[in-house]
Structures are given as C-alpha cells and as structure tokens.
Amino acid sequence: MNKFVMAIFLIAAFVIGMFYGSNKQAAPIITSNTGGASYSGGYDKNTDKEVVNKKVTAKNASTKKSAVAKRKVAGTTHVVNDGESIMAAVELAKPGDTIQIMPGKYHETVYIDKDDIRLIGVIKGGKRATLDGQKKLNDAILYSGNNIVIENLMITQYKGNGIMGQAGNNFEIRNNIIVDTGVYGIFPQLGKNGIVEYNVLSGIEDAAIYIGMSDNIQVAYNDVFDNVAGIEIENSRHAIVEHNNVHNNTGGILAFITPGLPIKTTFDVIIRHNFIDNNNHKNFAAVGSTVAGIPAGTGILIMAADEVIVEDNLITNNKTAGILITDHDNAPNTTLDPDADPAPDKVMILNNLMLNNGYDTIDEAKALMLTEFKQGNPDILRVGVSRDSCIINRHRYVTVGVKDWQECTFTNTDNIKSYILDEPVPARKIDPSERGKVVYMGICAGCHVYSGRMVGPPVQVIQALYMDNPQGIADFIAAPTKKREDYPEMPPQNYLDEKTRLAAAKFMLSVTK
Amino acid sequence: MRHFILILLLMFFSNAKAMASDTFTLVSHCPPSFELIKVANQPSVCHLVNLYQFYDSVQNRGVGGLHTSLPKHRDGFTPQQIDLGRYLFFDPLLSKDGSLSCASCHQPDKGFSDGLDRSIGITGEKVARSAPSLWNVAFLDKLFWDGRATTLEQQAQGPLFSPVEMGNTPDHLLLSLVNNKVYERLFVEAFPKQIKLTLAQVYRALAAFQSTLISLNSRYDHYAQGYHKALSKKEIAGLNIFRSFVARCAECHQPPLFTNNQIAVIGSPDPKGMPFDIGAQKTYQDLGVSTEKAQKLRGGFKVPTLRNIVKTAPYMHSGRYEKLRDVVKFYNDGRGNSVPKNEKLLLHWHIWEPNLTDEELDLIVTFLGTLTDESLMPQIPKKSPSGLAIVDKSYQINRVSQKTK
Structure with missing residues (x-):
C-alpha cells in the first residue's frame, strides 16, 4: 500500500467514523407543545410610538377582529349598480362613507385617495360584483388612505395588481376572490395595522398575497393556490400568517428580506396552523423577479428574515423541501445591499407535521445533504449563515443545516393572539394648534417675508390691511384677484380647507419678524 | 509719479475693502419655510417646517403614499451659515482658476442642473456623468450618481477637488479664502466660536445652503x-x-x-x-x-x-x-x-x-x-465676495458656447 492510498483510506475511515459517530447520539429530546413555555413575541407596544393608549390590555392579548378605526357617525351609503361607475361613487364619497357595489361587471381602475372609505361588494344569490380588467387595465383597486375596507369583490384579468395599498394604515381586505390577474393579488405596501383574511386567490404570476414593508399584520383563513408564491411577508415586522390553505403554488409561504428596498428588516413573523400542501407548480414568474428563483416544491421559504417562528403547520408533499432557509448569498436574483443583514437569524421551528416532502429535490439540496452524509428526502434545508436559531423535536425530520441549532426554550406561541393593534394607528392630522404655523411656514413663507419684497408683498403690509380680519385673508387666498400692479397675481390656495386657511391667516397676523 | 500711483492703488484697495465690508453681510433670519429655533448657550438655528412632517411612515423611512412623512433630513444650521453657503455656492473663487462655481453645473433656473448631457469641467472637457439636481438633497444619504458620498460635506469635496471638475486643491482653496478679507469676516460671523477659517467650515456652509433647497409644494x-x-x-x-x-x-x-x-x-x-x-x-x-x-x-x-x-x-x-x-x-x-x-x-x-x-x-x-415647485428658490447674490463675476445664466451661456466651439 503506498502512502497515497493509505492517506485516502485514513480519510475514509475518519469520515465513516464521523458518520456513525454523529448518528450514535443520545436519546432524542422529545418536547411536547402542550403546556411548556410560550414565545413572548417580538412586539412591544410600549415601545411603539404609533400606539396612543398603551394600557388597554395586557401585552399581546389583543383578540380584535378589526383593524380600522371605529366610526363615530354613520356616513352615507352609496349604491353602485351594474353599468354604473364605482369610481364615480368614490369621487362623491366623503370619509366615513360606504360604497356598496351590486353584482355585475365593472371595467375600471378604482383609486381611493381618501380616508375611511368602505368598498363593499354585495353578494346576491352567489353573484358578485366583478371587476374585470379585460387584460387592458393596470390595477383593479389602488388605495392610499387610512381605514380602508375592501370586501366581497371578484377581481380578474388585470395587468398589474388586484388590490394595492400604498401607505394606508388600518386596512381590512376580506372575502374577495381574485383569480388570473396580474402580478400580485393583494398587495398592501408601506402600511401599519392591517388584516387580510378569507380571500381566495389563484393564478397570480408573483405573490398572491404580498405584504410589503408593513408592520402589525394578520393574514388568515385565505385559500391560495396555483400561484408562483402563495403568501409573502417581505421587509415587514410583527406579522402573523395563520389558518391559511396554501396549495399547488411554486412556493407556499415566504418570509423575505428583499435587499435594495428602503426598509431593510423583516422580523417577528409567526407562520402557524397553515395547510401547506403540494406546492409543486411550475414557476411561471416574470424573468428577473425575485420569486423567479424559487424552486418548485418549496413549502416555506425563509430568506434573510429574522425571528420567524414556524409552528403547527401541516407541511406535506412539497417536492423540494418542507422548509427552506437561506441567506442572500445563496439565493439567486438578489442584489447587494450592505444595509440589509443577509442572514436569517433566530429562526424558530416548533412542532410541525411534515410528510412526504423533498421527494424530488434540487441538486443543490442533494449536495448539501452529502455534506452531512444524509440520505432521504429533506423536510428542512438550511443553507448559508443563520445565527441563534432553534428547533424542537428535530429527530422527526430529515434535516440539513440545523444540527447545531439550539433547542428552543419555548414550545408554542399561545401567548400571542394577534399583532393587530388594540386601537388603530391614529389619523394623520396636524394638531390644530400647530396648523397655522405649519401652513404659514411651509407655504406662505415661500412668497412673503415680514419686511421686504419677495414674490408677494411683505407680511407687514398685509398685517396693516387685515389687522383684525383673519377671515378676510382666509377668504382672499381661496380665490385671489390681482391687487397690485407691481406684484404677480397670487395663485389660489383653495387646496387648503377653510379651517386651515384661517389658522394660517391668524398666524400670519401674529408674526413679528 | 510713483508715489502718486501708490496712493491711487492704496485708495483703490482701501476703497474696495470699505465697499466690500459695506456690501456683504450675512442675514440673521432663516430662509422661507425654516423656523429660527433658540438653542441654550448656542446660536439659534433654522429648522424646516413642512406639512409632510406631521404624517407618519413605516419605520420612519419617509417612503410611502400621499400622506407620508419625510425621511430624516439635514437642518439645524444657523442663518449665517446658510447665507455664507449661498455666497460660496455662487462664487467662482472656489475653483482652481476662478472660472467655475458650484452654480456653473447646478444652475437655479435649470433645476440646479445645467441643461447638458454631461457637465463641462475646468478643462473644457465633458465629465463622465450628468449633473444631478440639488432640490431636496437635504433628505439624501446617498450622493453622487453612484452613491459614493453619504453627507453633503463629503460630497462637496468631490467636485471641488476633482481635476476635471472645479480642479482646486484643499490648500489652494483654503489659501484663497483666508486671503480674502470679506470671507475672513463672513466666516467669523458664521462660525463665531472657531479660532480660524477651515475647510470643514466651507463644506458645512455649502451643506447648510443646499439643505434649504426644498421643493414640496407642487x-x-x-x-x-x-x-x-x-x-x-x-x-x-x-x-x-x-x-x-x-x-x-x-x-x-x-x-x-x-x-x-x-x-x-x-x-x-x-x-x-x-x-x-x-x-x-x-x-x-x-x-x-x-x-x-x-x-x-x-x-x-x-x-x-x-x-x-x-x-x-x-x-x-x-x-x-x-x-x-x-x-x-x-x-x-x-x-x-x-x-x-x-x-x-x-x-x-x-x-x-x-x-x-x-x-x-x-x-x-x-x-x-x-x-414642479420652485417657490423656495434662493436669491442669487448680486456680487461675490471674491469680486469675481457671479455665475449666472448669461455667464454660463457664454462659457458653454465658448467651450463647445
């Protein structure tokens, strides 16, 4: 035997020893999730600036089913009949109003740049109000206001999104059917405190339900199938995804940090009590989209997101893996973003039923398994860096990359009922006592200085004219007329409501320098 | 005869000096839309007041929809620092040969850009990229097209000392400012507690001025x-x-x-x-x-x-x-x-x-x-402390036509 062969032999013996050695472990730690400690949650309303009343109930004890602000006065109900325009009703509506949409076909984009509007489809004998984009229109519904409710609609054949929120807080999107439409089915972006529940979504070429850059979210009781991604929680915090039926998508439930976005974190995401079955659909995402890199057959995908808890899901028949955990460096299509931590840290895998996953997995997974001398079909695959993650009852699953994980110090999330706020995020109103100053400084001061000439006459001169008459200024600026030969005519300030104009006028009269 | 000329020269210089000290003063009030806030034991400083500041935004990042707050921004400069920055911004003294000011490539009437595909630097050649607008730079923490600077102070040193942009050197810039009696006085007004004129003060004044270029009322x-x-x-x-x-x-x-x-x-x-x-x-x-x-x-x-x-x-x-x-x-x-x-x-x-x-x-x-909103357009100084021609529209038109001939 020459030295070379000897060396190989020795290495082989060493490796085999490791292999058997690692299998010869002590009896597995079996943890029951009945009783046992509960996860205390990553959300503390006492440190949340947006939460006004911090004393309402004990921490994390909210059982609220509503996210929108309560209405103090019942508004008007506008009824839209088949053949009429939903948008016309939205234009008429004032905050506090409800729009009821009768069954029928509607071909339009509805945008809601107002607060507290409820868009409610009326279902009669199983017939719904259907928004049909006919593959020509971009999005079905866009909203930017707070306290928006969208219910009972059918949405189909749009090029963009079904329902898209841009920075609206306190939203409820419920009981809608969204099929064969666009890029995202339901996409609330940049909002806080919202519920997405009891919706049916299928045939979406990216994420069916996509929570983007948002906080305090509840996604529950949705039926989500035949999409590229079922439910995606991206660059968001304090989200619960529970009681959903997620099947035959390319990837079932995703918790991501997508690098390159202005909000850089995802943490405190609870994925529990979901059916996640047979997510083996061929990936039909647009080239270059983040989800285009998801291997078909992925039950849960955690990319770079922190504090993701996976509990009591039934994860079955997903051919690549039941749960795939990756950092950015091992994920395709991710850009470089030094401000976003690429590692999924503090992942917590509690009890889950896993059956028949990983039966036709990807080559990368097989290669990973080889590094741990594992065989069989992977339930849980972890690739790349993950710090301080934990798992219980790991012996039940075929796993790669979790052998060094700690045992979790808790067994359930029972203490956390909901991350929906006890009281909604307060209205974006400027304090009346500040309003005059803000408008004067932000708008009037662009053209008027106390003494001296800018675009308009000096404030001193205006003060002399309107000494005790702020209402006179408020009226004039709503519809100005040309007064002075040597100054340009003032543009109307009628975009400010009457109270605001009066407050600014009063402030202008009080200015002393 | 010699004596006579000397007297004439002396008269001229003392005159110029007297003129200068009469002409240039730094204002003590904030620009429009900024509120003067008193600070204990410190000079009062200017803070932006805007409607958007009263809204919220997810994680306070200042991105969102119609009613969304602004991101973190630069303000808190004294009126004098802002005004000094205005003089510096328009003064060609800041370039190697006195031919270019910041305003050469960031012209107020062109959205603080220059109307060119790529800007023309001190060599008369076009530089690599287009001049970005300066409106609302107070809100940015990535500056230059490639995001290589994170503060306005850091950014200012780029064009000042680039051999193909303003072509200056730190030593030469400092020397030309120290040797200018007007600036010497204005810097003391803007930075009263500091012993001598420094380049850091130049950058800070430029940052102060640029952070007042607010456009949020379109x-x-x-x-x-x-x-x-x-x-x-x-x-x-x-x-x-x-x-x-x-x-x-x-x-x-x-x-x-x-x-x-x-x-x-x-x-x-x-x-x-x-x-x-x-x-x-x-x-x-x-x-x-x-x-x-x-x-x-x-x-x-x-x-x-x-x-x-x-x-x-x-x-x-x-x-x-x-x-x-x-x-x-x-x-x-x-x-x-x-x-x-x-x-x-x-x-x-x-x-x-x-x-x-x-x-x-x-x-x-x-x-x-x-x-479009240019209601908070700053005033272009009529004269520069250096005595060099202010880079305004007509000056720029001449320059560009000469360079491109």
Whole structure:
C-alpha cells in the first residue's frame, strides 16, 4: 500500500467514523407543545410610538377582529349598480362613507385617495360584483388612505395588481376572490395595522398575497393556490400568517428580506396552523423577479428574515423541501445591499407535521445533504449563515443545516393572539394648534417675508390691511384677484380647507419678524 | 509719479475693502419655510417646517403614499451659515482658476442642473456623468450618481477637488479664502466660536445652503394634501399609471420625495462612444466589498428624485435622453434593451416589460409636469465676495458656447 492510498483510506475511515459517530447520539429530546413555555413575541407596544393608549390590555392579548378605526357617525351609503361607475361613487364619497357595489361587471381602475372609505361588494344569490380588467387595465383597486375596507369583490384579468395599498394604515381586505390577474393579488405596501383574511386567490404570476414593508399584520383563513408564491411577508415586522390553505403554488409561504428596498428588516413573523400542501407548480414568474428563483416544491421559504417562528403547520408533499432557509448569498436574483443583514437569524421551528416532502429535490439540496452524509428526502434545508436559531423535536425530520441549532426554550406561541393593534394607528392630522404655523411656514413663507419684497408683498403690509380680519385673508387666498400692479397675481390656495386657511391667516397676523 | 500711483492703488484697495465690508453681510433670519429655533448657550438655528412632517411612515423611512412623512433630513444650521453657503455656492473663487462655481453645473433656473448631457469641467472637457439636481438633497444619504458620498460635506469635496471638475486643491482653496478679507469676516460671523477659517467650515456652509433647497409644494402636493381639483383628469390618470404595478414608477420613485434613495441597476444606455459605466460597483469595491458581490451593483445608480424633473433635461446618469418621453419609453422597451451585449447585469426586479400604450406613456409625462415647485428658490447674490463675476445664466451661456466651439 503506498502512502497515497493509505492517506485516502485514513480519510475514509475518519469520515465513516464521523458518520456513525454523529448518528450514535443520545436519546432524542422529545418536547411536547402542550403546556411548556410560550414565545413572548417580538412586539412591544410600549415601545411603539404609533400606539396612543398603551394600557388597554395586557401585552399581546389583543383578540380584535378589526383593524380600522371605529366610526363615530354613520356616513352615507352609496349604491353602485351594474353599468354604473364605482369610481364615480368614490369621487362623491366623503370619509366615513360606504360604497356598496351590486353584482355585475365593472371595467375600471378604482383609486381611493381618501380616508375611511368602505368598498363593499354585495353578494346576491352567489353573484358578485366583478371587476374585470379585460387584460387592458393596470390595477383593479389602488388605495392610499387610512381605514380602508375592501370586501366581497371578484377581481380578474388585470395587468398589474388586484388590490394595492400604498401607505394606508388600518386596512381590512376580506372575502374577495381574485383569480388570473396580474402580478400580485393583494398587495398592501408601506402600511401599519392591517388584516387580510378569507380571500381566495389563484393564478397570480408573483405573490398572491404580498405584504410589503408593513408592520402589525394578520393574514388568515385565505385559500391560495396555483400561484408562483402563495403568501409573502417581505421587509415587514410583527406579522402573523395563520389558518391559511396554501396549495399547488411554486412556493407556499415566504418570509423575505428583499435587499435594495428602503426598509431593510423583516422580523417577528409567526407562520402557524397553515395547510401547506403540494406546492409543486411550475414557476411561471416574470424573468428577473425575485420569486423567479424559487424552486418548485418549496413549502416555506425563509430568506434573510429574522425571528420567524414556524409552528403547527401541516407541511406535506412539497417536492423540494418542507422548509427552506437561506441567506442572500445563496439565493439567486438578489442584489447587494450592505444595509440589509443577509442572514436569517433566530429562526424558530416548533412542532410541525411534515410528510412526504423533498421527494424530488434540487441538486443543490442533494449536495448539501452529502455534506452531512444524509440520505432521504429533506423536510428542512438550511443553507448559508443563520445565527441563534432553534428547533424542537428535530429527530422527526430529515434535516440539513440545523444540527447545531439550539433547542428552543419555548414550545408554542399561545401567548400571542394577534399583532393587530388594540386601537388603530391614529389619523394623520396636524394638531390644530400647530396648523397655522405649519401652513404659514411651509407655504406662505415661500412668497412673503415680514419686511421686504419677495414674490408677494411683505407680511407687514398685509398685517396693516387685515389687522383684525383673519377671515378676510382666509377668504382672499381661496380665490385671489390681482391687487397690485407691481406684484404677480397670487395663485389660489383653495387646496387648503377653510379651517386651515384661517389658522394660517391668524398666524400670519401674529408674526413679528 | 510713483508715489502718486501708490496712493491711487492704496485708495483703490482701501476703497474696495470699505465697499466690500459695506456690501456683504450675512442675514440673521432663516430662509422661507425654516423656523429660527433658540438653542441654550448656542446660536439659534433654522429648522424646516413642512406639512409632510406631521404624517407618519413605516419605520420612519419617509417612503410611502400621499400622506407620508419625510425621511430624516439635514437642518439645524444657523442663518449665517446658510447665507455664507449661498455666497460660496455662487462664487467662482472656489475653483482652481476662478472660472467655475458650484452654480456653473447646478444652475437655479435649470433645476440646479445645467441643461447638458454631461457637465463641462475646468478643462473644457465633458465629465463622465450628468449633473444631478440639488432640490431636496437635504433628505439624501446617498450622493453622487453612484452613491459614493453619504453627507453633503463629503460630497462637496468631490467636485471641488476633482481635476476635471472645479480642479482646486484643499490648500489652494483654503489659501484663497483666508486671503480674502470679506470671507475672513463672513466666516467669523458664521462660525463665531472657531479660532480660524477651515475647510470643514466651507463644506458645512455649502451643506447648510443646499439643505434649504426644498421643493414640496407642487400641484401634486396640493392633491396629496387632499385638494383633488389640483390635478386635471389627465394628470390623475397619469398618476395612476405612474403608481400602477404595471408601470411601477412609484416603486422606486416613491412619494413624498419621488425617490427611495436606493441604488438600482436599470441598464440605461451610456453616452455614445463612452465605455460602460460600472456605477455603484466601484463604490462598493472601494468600501472593501468583494468584486463578486459588488458586481451585483454593476451599472447601478442612485434613484434620482423626480421633483422639478421637467426642469432638469437631459436625463439619466449619462444625459442620454433629451426628453422625458424618451426616458419613459426606455422603461417600456423591455428589460435590458440598452445593455451592451458583452455585459451581464443583475437588472432590478421592477425593470420588466410593462407594455404600456403610447397614450399611457404620454400620461406619465403629463403627470411628471405636476411635480414642479420652485417657490423656495434662493436669491442669487448680486456680487461675490471674491469680486469675481457671479455665475449666472448669461455667464454660463457664454462659457458653454465658448467651450463647445
């Protein structure tokens, strides 16, 4: 035997020893999730600036089913009949109003740049109000206001999104059917405190339900199938995804940090009590989209997101893996973003039923398994860096990359009922006592200085004219007329409501320098 | 005779000095939209007051929809520092040979850009990229097209000391300011507690002035604040396409600033005949990121604000597009339509094939016209402390026509 062969032999013996050695472990730690400690949650309303009343109930004890602000006065109900325009009703509506949409076909984009509007489809004998984009229109519904409710609609054949929120807080999107439409089915972006529940979504070429850059979210009781991604929680915090039926998508439930976005974190995401079955659909995402890199057959995908808890899901028949955990460096299509931590840290895998996953997995997974001398079909695959993650009852699953994980110090999330706020995020109103100053400084001061000439006459001169008459200024600026030969005519300030104009006028009269 | 000339000269100089000290004073009030706030045992400072500050935004990042707060910003400078910055900004003394000021490439009447595809520096040659607008720079923490500076103070040193831009050196700049009696006095007014004039004061004054270039009161803003008649039907239709998930403009050009202040690889074309501009790849390589990772941002540039965008043609880092309509068309022409064949870029995920109609493209351009607001335009000084001609519109026209002849 020459030295070379000897060396190989020795290495082989060493490796085999490791292999058997690692299998010869002590009896597995079996943890029951009945009783046992509960996860205390990553959300503390006492440190949340947006939460006004911090004393309402004990921490994390909210059982609220509503996210929108309560209405103090019942508004008007506008009824839209088949053949009429939903948008016309939205234009008429004032905050506090409800729009009821009768069954029928509607071909339009509805945008809601107002607060507290409820868009409610009326279902009669199983017939719904259907928004049909006919593959020509971009999005079905866009909203930017707070306290928006969208219910009972059918949405189909749009090029963009079904329902898209841009920075609206306190939203409820419920009981809608969204099929064969666009890029995202339901996409609330940049909002806080919202519920997405009891919706049916299928045939979406990216994420069916996509929570983007948002906080305090509840996604529950949705039926989500035949999409590229079922439910995606991206660059968001304090989200619960529970009681959903997620099947035959390319990837079932995703918790991501997508690098390159202005909000850089995802943490405190609870994925529990979901059916996640047979997510083996061929990936039909647009080239270059983040989800285009998801291997078909992925039950849960955690990319770079922190504090993701996976509990009591039934994860079955997903051919690549039941749960795939990756950092950015091992994920395709991710850009470089030094401000976003690429590692999924503090992942917590509690009890889950896993059956028949990983039966036709990807080559990368097989290669990973080889590094741990594992065989069989992977339930849980972890690739790349993950710090301080934990798992219980790991012996039940075929796993790669979790052998060094700690045992979790808790067994359930029972203490956390909901991350929906006890009281909604307060209205974006400027304090009346500040309003005059803000408008004067932000708008009037662009053209008027106390003494001296800018675009308009000096404030001193205006003060002399309107000494005790702020209402006179408020009226004039709503519809100005040309007064002075040597100054340009003032543009109307009628975009400010009457109270605001009066407050600014009063402030202008009080200015002393 | 000699004696006589000497007297004349002396008279001239003392006169000039007297004139200067009479002419130049720094104001003690804040610019419009800024409130003077008293600070204990310190000079009073100017703080921005704006309607948007009273809204909220997720994680306080200042991106979102119509009612969204602004991101963190620079203010808190004294009125004197701001005013000193204004003089410095327009004074060609800051360049190597007294021929260029900041305002040469950041002209107030051109949205604080210069109307050129790529700016012309001290050598008379065009530099590598287009001059970005300065409106709302107070809100940015990535400056330059490739995002290589994180503060305005750091940014200022780029053009000042670039041999192809203003061509100055730190020593020469400091010397010319120290030797100028007017500046000597103005710097003491702006920085009363500091013993001597420093370059850090120059950068700070320039930052102070630039942070007052606020544009947040356009017709779009009136709409956003709740007055829906501020925009025409067509403009609203344009807004809806702009923020739709087909066009996806608002995914990066996010309100209220119409930028998310991130780096994006979009694959827009380079100037004709110029080598491929690797953009932010270099920024991150220089920061020590491995080439393999930095390559993910090869060809990446900062998402620019769209405020006052109709004022700042031509467009993109290369100034390759004369008209906004051409820019919008570029995004509609499909992923990678202008990427050189030998380049492999990790294009941004929102770059796709929206297949918008011509009419929709026109409507986006129509909407962009509602983002114009120059109500807080600063006053251009009539004279510079150095005595050199202020770089204004006519001066610039002459210069450009000479250089391009």
